[in-house]
Amino acid sequence: MTGGETAMAMVERGQELALLEALLASAVMGRGRVALVGGAVATGKSTLLHTFAEQAIELGALAVTATGSPLERDIPLGVLRQLVEDAPLVPQERERALSLLDEGVRAVTSGDGPDDRQLDAQLVSAICGVLLDLSERCPLVLVVDDVHHADRASLLCLAYLARRVRLAQIVLAFGHADQAWYTDAYFQTELLRQPHCRRVKLTRLSRAGVAAIAAERLGDRAAERLADELYAHSGGNPLLVTALTEDYAEAARTTHEAPSAVVTGEQYGQAVLACLERGDPRVARVAQGLAVLGDPAALDRLLGLPATDVHRDLHALGATGLTALGTFRHEAARQAILAAMDAGERVELHRRAAELAYGAGASPGVVARHLLEAGRVDAPWGVEILQEAARSALRSGQVDAAVGYLRLASCACADESQRAKIMTMLVRAEWRINPAAPAGRLTQLAEAMQRGSLRGGDAVVLARALLWHGRVDDAREVLDHVQEPGVATGHEALAELLVARLWLRAAYPPFLATLRDTAGEDALAGIVSVSASRRLESALALAEVLTQGPREEHADTVERILEGSGLDEMSMDTIENSLLTLVYAGRAGRAAPWCDLFGAEASARQAPSRRARLAAIRAEICIRQGDMPGAARHARTALETIPVGGWGVAVGGPLSSLILAHTAMGRYEAVREHLDVPVPEAMFQTRYGLHYLHARGRHSLATGYFALALRDFQRCGDLMREWDLDTPGLIPWRADAAEACLRMGQVQEARELLRAQLDGEVPDDLRGRGIALRLLAATLEPAERPALLRRATQSLQAAGDGYELARTLTDLVGTFEALGEYRRARTVAARARAVSAECGAGTPAVAASRTWDEAVPARPPAAEPVGALSDAERRVASLAAAGYTNREIATRLYITVSTVEQHLTRTYRKLGIARRADLPLVLEFGDQAAT
The missing domain is CATH 1.10.10.10 (Winged helix-like DNA-binding domain superfamily/Winged helix DNA-binding domain)
Structure with a gap:
């Protein structure tokens, strides 16, 4: 140990060291002394004794040391032998001393000799005489650390020696852990009754002492910033404090910057285990039980120990600094203890803990956590408890825990019908993490359905999952089965079918015919909960917006649903339907803050699937607001959070937004990369396929492939008419097809498409009207265009679509230039550039068609x-x-x-x-x- 390390180790130990030095001074004068250095485990007793021994040598005394060990406690005279072997004896003395020790060992182990405490007095006197004789030549310091681990024969000899040193030049210093209840009480009693024995009590460090160690290792600024946290996690235990500073320093080296808080890493875990290894094995056992339970209640019953003993051992843990108020000071300490336990023993403790918790009426979550750690369910109540705990975990956003409970319940459940329900719950839970995760269970559920074990609403969940993954034939089979007599019975199941019809209507229209409308009033009677009512209302609002066009009451309905509700208080379907209702109703600006709110909550609750789906919706919102960089950013987030393969047919949503955004920004190389991503063929039987066709057509239009673009737009329109989703609020396909016709010189066809869109518009569709008016102006003579373009500008301003506004202003610039009104063209071009920059649009929205006379003033003179x-x-x-x-x-x-x-x-x-x-x-x- 270097001088700096010694100084750190001796923080707040100056008085104790001074007391030991005073005892040495008395011994030098021929008045021998005994010191019993006590304290909790790892509070610095060994360091103090080591430092005292080194200073004794510097003062001209001889220092002879030994250390007790639990592994050597059964070796007779083992500690005394260490002292003899460490003492500077001449060969004849050493030979005589070792011979005496061997004789003593034989006497203890032969079975013929007296009891350990009655070890032959002459033999004890002879052995101790060797050390007493040595002290006559030079002051002698005998240090025995961890004396509570010494064998009983050595303790007998040391107690004899302690009685004889009063008139010798000897200091006996013993390190002894408090709460070491297994130590021979005779030894402590014998020492403390001697008038020349002094007790030295070490306590844990104060906050100032912790800060001093941290300052030496981490610097003053870091020490002051971290002192409170270091003290809280260590309780002032020097070993734990040092370990925490080492973990912090290692983290700083690894990350090349200082962490903002205390780091609990490998060193801290090892220090926790070292504290337990140095103490009473039973204290370690209690620590293991506490790590399993998490709190001291029922700890005595878990371990099968008397309550008084457990209380005493808990006190020992607290004195060490590992616990406070009966719980571990840091979760890392608990985890380190659990990790170091024998696996079989840990499992058994968790099994017993589950039984105790269930018997005491603990919450299902507490019982389920123990069952999950045990890895098996033996009791008949276990499966039901796991299901209830999973429901509670899902409500509070603890999806990973819920998945663990349901997986264990599925393995343990013997009833096939109940197992099918559990697997359905598991599919829903895993879906929140990654929609691809439950794909392997769908076949099992389909087989369970064929056997009659999956019924009603659970079968609808299966159908939805199959459709998501593009397994359309399997989904049809499930939807057919669910309508068979006796399969969907009861109000709740019928209500689930009603919601499923609306969901199919909005997302998978070709499959609507598969699910007959047989629910009626019985289904409405099944809407008995607020959550179910919200699901129905939001699904109905979305379906009506897509089939009938937007109305203000739809927006009011879904905003009422969204208001005041958290992410886990509603199903993701309710949130998604509500947000999309606002988007397709032309209220993207009102949907954006709601989407951001729920997106932030999904991130905080670590629900990646929900976060990804909300990011996809946010990207679509940005498209309709003309925020192309934002659309690209959110779409990338969606595809990075859930890989493309996990999106199934819904990949058309974020992928379309990414294609549209990059096309608008002129990043055609990036678009081609996204168009190369394989998409399921089944996607084109869904609403997501419509978005994909539209986005692909926009890219073809921007890159000069007008015929290909027109083909995609027409296919999109054909499907929308076939599915009765022909509303510009979803996709203004007629306007896009008209633009393709204009690029190919088919003016009359373009005019007819645009008139059809305008004739079918609803008053609330400002964005669709603005887009149509801009393109309709292009079919007219230049002199007739300004009025339409101005009206288009007003509609798009009100709709909040910056990209389409920029395109309209650019067309107006070209019109004014064609009419020779260069002053107007110059002024409008300035605004077009500003709007284009705001929405991140590329060349099509920012370049004026030609230059103008620089002599024309930029501002109107009037x-x-x-x-x-x-x-x-x-x-x-x-x-x-x-x-x-x-x-x-x-x-x-x-x-x-x-x-x-x-x-x-x-x-x-x-x-x-x-x-x-x-x-x-x-x-x-x-x-x-x-x-």
Whole structure:
């Protein structure tokens, strides 16, 4: 041990060392002394004795040392032999001493001699005389560490020697662990009754002492920052403190930066085990039981020990610093003890702990944790307890624990029907982690269904899982089976079928015909819980939005469902249906904060499947808001959280958003990489396939493959009409097909598609209207385009789609340039560039079609006179600049046509213009147009 290490080890031990040095000074004067150095395990007794021995040598004394060991406790005179062998004896003395020790060993082991405590007095006197004679030549310090582990014959000799050193130049220093109840009480009693014996009591370090050790090892700043945490985790035990500083330093070296908190690593675990190994084996046993139970209740019954003994041993653990208030100071200590236990013994303790917990009426979660650790279920109540614990764990977001409980319950369950239910629960639980995980169980469930063990709602769960993984034939078979007489009985099962129909309607329309609408009022009667009611309402809202178009009541319904509910208070289907209802109803801006809220909760609860599905929805929201970088980021998160293979047919969702985003940003190489990803053929029988066709068509359109793009858009439209999902809120396929026709010169076909979309629109679909109006303007002469493009701009601004707004503004720039209105073109181009930059769009949205005269001023000269307009005049002039007729303006503002004409006349006079086309752009686009 170096000088620095010695100084650290002796923190808050100065007084004790000074007392031992004072005893040595008395011994030098011929007044021998005895010191019994006590304290809890690993509180620094050995270090203190070692330091004292080294200082004794420096002061001219002889230091002779020995150490007791539990492995050598049955070796007669083993500790005394260590002292003799360490003493600097001349050959004749050493030979005589060893001969005496051998004689003593024979006397103890022969069976003919007296009892250990009655070991021949002459023999004991002769052996001790060797050391007493040595002290006459030089002051002698005899140090025996861990004397509580010494053999009884050695203890007898040491007690004899302690009585004889009073007039000798000898200091006897014994290290003794407190709570070492198995030590021969005779030895302690004999020493403490001697007037020349002193007791030295070591306590655990204070917070200041812990900080001092940390400062030496980690530096002052880290020590001050970590002192409280180090003290809390170690209880002031020097061994534990040192281990924690070593773990911290190792973590800092590994990560190349200082951790923000205390690190409990390998050194800490080893130190915990060392504390137990140095103490009473029964204390270690109690520590193992405590590690299994987690708290001291029923510890005596678990271990089969008297309660008083357990209480005493718990006190010993607390004195060591391993526990506080009956529990381990850190979970890492508990885990280290469990890991070091014999596997069979650990399993048996957990089995007994489960029985005790069940008998005491503990919660299912407590009982189930012990059963899971035991790895088997012997009791008849075990399976039901595991199921109940799994339900509770799923409600609180502890998915991994629930999966463990259900797997064990499935293995232990002998009833086939019950096992099928358990496996259904397991599929749902594993789905939250990774949808690919339960794929291997689907065949088993299908076989259970054929045997009649899987019925009602559980069979619907199986069908949904099969559809997700593209096993359409198997799914049809299950859906057919579930409608057979006697399979789906009871209100709850019928309600599950009703929700399943709505789910198929929105996501897997071709399979809707497979599931007949036979639920009726009996199914509604089965909606007895709030959760089930929310599932039904959200599924119904989504189905109606996709089939009938958006209405405000749909948005209000799902927001009421989402409000005030946590992620685990609702099924993921309820959340997904509600968010998609808002998205397809044109309320992407209202869906975004809800999606972010639930996404953050999914991350906090470590529910990767839910996090991925929410990220996919968030990507779709970003697409409709024109946030292309955000869409790409969220889509990547979804595909990284769940690999492509785990998405099944739903991979079309995030993959489509990624393709659309990269296409809009002009990253065509990245798009080709995503288009090369194999997708299930069954995907094209789902809503996700519609999104994929649309995204692939957009990429073909952007890269000049117009015919391929038109083919995808038309196929998308055919499926949407066939499935009765033909609403632009889902996919505006007619507008996209019209754009492809325009690129190929088929103007009339494009016009017909756009008129069809506009004729079928609903008032709330602002995004679809804006897209259609932009493209319809392209079918007209340049002079007729501005009015439509202005209206498209207003719709897209209200819808919040920055990308489509940028495209519309870019078209308006080209129109103004075609008309020779370069000042307008320049002003609108500036805004188009700004909007394009905000949404991360590529070249199609930012490049003007040609340059303009640099001499034209960037700001309209009439900006100042605009301020002279009254509010009423400004409102009328703004609508006129946007292309509305006088009658349309009168209708929107609830005034007469004559009033509109009067306002415009005064406006023309104030601004010094003669016609509507000369109205300043600040009135067309607001104040942003002038910047």
